[in-house]
Amino acid sequence: MRALKFVTGNPNKVIEVNAILGGLIPVEPVALDLPEIQGSLEEIASDKCRRAARIINGPVIVEDSALEFHAMNRLPGPYIKYFLESLGNDGLNKLLHSHDDKSADAVCTFAFSAGPEAEPLLFQGRLEGKIVPARGPPVFGWEPIFEHKGETLAEMAHDKKNKLSHRYQALVKFQEWLARDNNRLLICGQE
């Protein structure tokens, strides 16, 4: 079976994608940190995917992850990476100090392209939670400050996160698409 290339600069995403897909299709990471435009989640993921398809010159997936604070009209949204790099988890948490509403959504948007000429297809997943003072090991991004049903994602067992996360929800939709119309066969060929 041909492997589907996953262009990302983030090794933690690769670990989770492989755990969630569980060998349904072989995924080959391509470690490139692609430029990201400003715009909606969908525009950013589509543009990143078009760039990736031109580089790979074949079937490819990318994903873009956002963190939306409800009290801040859904900012930082897709710009969370830069907020996290500049402010850290503690600083992100302080952004909401003067707001009663601590609710937030984690959003993951996968984009698949069959190649440079093809329009990307999008698969989006969303996880509701709230922003709390950091708890748990600071291994992956903003996991320590995003609480879902009493546990931060950093406190949660990996298996559990991978069965409910924004990334999982998006990949469920991608797997449904793969199962339709021989799509998996078209991408990966025969077993």
Ligand SMILES: O=P(O)(O)OP(=O)(O)OP(=O)(O)OC[C@H]1O[C@@H](n2cnc3c(O)ncnc32)[C@H](O)[C@@H]1O
């Ligand atoms: O090359 P790409 O795939 O773009 O990888 P990236 O690290 O630049 O990722 P994004 O542009 O999607 O930015 C998302 C930010 O959110 C973080 N992040 C993404 N998914 C996360 C998750 O499930 N839990 C915690 N942090 C996450 C990630 O580390 C980034 O700082």
Ligand SMILES: [Mg+2]
């Ligand atoms: Mg990025």
